[in-house]
Amino acid sequence: MHDGGGRQVRRTYRAAGSAVLLALLFAVAATVAAASGGRTAGAAARTPALYSPDAGFARDMAVHHQQAVEMSFLVRDRTQDEAVRSLAYDIANTQANQRGMLLGWLDLWGLPKVLAGEPPMSWMAPASASAPASASAPASAGGSGAHGGHAVDGVPAKPGALMPGMATKEEIAALGAAQGRDAEVLFLQLMTDHHKGGVAMARGCAVQCATxxxxxxxxxxxxxxxxxxxxxxxxxxxxxxxxxx
Structure with missing residues (x-):
């Protein structure tokens, strides 16, 4: 732990650890609820459609999470700083578990994990949307959605990045080449961007998803x-x- 602001960082780290635990508890509860719902009468009627926010979020967030896991493993091997390594472990563990759940839901719904021609974020309605949506086709003709390739909730997609918040191949390569403090700083900056994009996407599902x-x-x-x-x-x-x- 670095000296400057170390005490505050430790306090914040404990708070973040509690939030990660809560996210995992949400994940377990969500799995149980999904499994129980699948056994009830009329479950087929609640199965999300191919282009629904539920399915689109599951597909996009699985990809988004996979990059966070990759970056976390990269920095773990390039620093001895305990706080960074612990944060990277928590992110990798939490997001790998959540990714497994999202892909499992797609299997449960009988929907593909990858959909050719579906632009990233096309499931998201405009920011003014305030109720769950149940789209059965892409947001516009030709398959380009309201947010595909553009900013989502104020978070832009960088040139060369698949979705808002995601790192480019060049940035991943730079993280892989860095060591020590340089790796720590770059990881924290890239993951900050990544989380901002992830939060924007998750907020969209929290409003629009029907499940x-x-x-x-x-x-x-x-x-x-x-x-x-x-x-x-x-x-x-x-x-x-x-x-x-």
């Missing part, structure tokens, strides 16, 4: 990642750095 279990999981993601954003800002400050942009 209660998936909405609960999305809300758990929002709360955990917002807490981790506070933690990462403190950790960057302790290293004489700041989030990018």
């Amino acid at each position: 209660p279990a998936e909405r609960a999981l999305a809300q758990g993601m929002v709360e955990a990642q917002q807490s981790e954003l506070t933690l990462m800002a403190d950790m960057l400050r302790a290293r004489g750095a700041a989030p990018r942009g």
Whole structure:
């Protein structure tokens, strides 16, 4: 732990750890609810459609989470800093578990995990949407949705990045080449961007998804990642750095 602001970082880290635990509890509850719902009468009528927010969120967030897991494993092997390694472990563990749930739901619904021609984020309605949606086709003709390739809730997709918040191949390569403090700072900056995009996407599902279990999981993601954003800002400050942009 670096000296500057270390005590505050430790306090924030404990709070973030509690939020991660809550997110995992949401995940377990969501799995049980989904499994129970599948055995009730009329479950088929509640199965999300191919282009629904429920299915689109599951597909997109599974991809988004996979990159967070990759970045976490990269930094774990490039620093000896206990706080960064612990944060990376928590992110990798939590998001790998959540990714498994999202892909499992797609299997349960009989829907593909990858949909050719579906632009990322096309399931998201405009920011003014305030009720769950049940779309059965892409948001517009030709398959380009309201947010595909553009900003989501104020979070832009960088040139070369698949979705808002995601790192580019060049940024992943830079993280893989960094060591020590440089790796710590770059990881915290990239993961800050990543979490901002993830929070925006999860908020969209919390409003638009029709499956209660998936909405609960999305809300758990929002709360955990917002807490981790506070933690990462403190950790960057302790290293004489700041989030990018």
